[in-house]
Amino acid sequence: MKNRMRMYRVGVGFTQEELAFKVDVTRQTIGLIEAGKYNPSLNLCIAICKTLGVTLDEIFWMEDDQDV
């Protein structure tokens, strides 16, 4: 459940709270997704990607899994 959200978020200069507001979700939700402890919905993933200016693959697609 790892992802690259934090990397792109700080890259754009947003705080967790700012990103949360923009995608209409709670700061805690953003924090837990970044921490890899949530399994977010596709719609939320898409909203986050659009806000950060990247695609789903760039944040959420891991080309090589550990067990490959």
Add this chain to the structure above:
Amino acid sequence: MKNRMRMYRVGVGFTQEELAFKVDVTRQTIGLIEAGKYNPSLNLCIAICKTLGVTLDEIFWMEDDQDV
């Protein structure tokens, strides 16, 4: 909530039920996601993509939205 699941599923020659079994979910769930009536979890999206041999962007990322 549109996506290209059906296209890739029939391309690989899977039935809804076969794909459902492989990603450990119900046939109905697959059907509703294909119909654009469900907002699936990221984990399920990833499992589907791996089973169909494509990435998240290829199935779930729409480059140009209607409202752009």
Add this chain to the structure above:
DNA sequence: GATTAATGTAATATATATCTTACATAATGT
């Protein structure tokens, strides 16, 4: 070093994804 901003985290409540069961329809083969 005190204050503020940003983040981590936990408990309970609520919304919703998904399951289960069931039936209906469409397509295909015999």
Add this chain to the structure above:
DNA sequence: ACATTATGTAAGATATATATTACATTAATC
């Protein structure tokens, strides 16, 4: 026509994503 396979869909139950509230910690700023 009949049987079979694939798909659509609905009602109620369950699991889980997310909200809410609250407090702790860390980093930055004064």
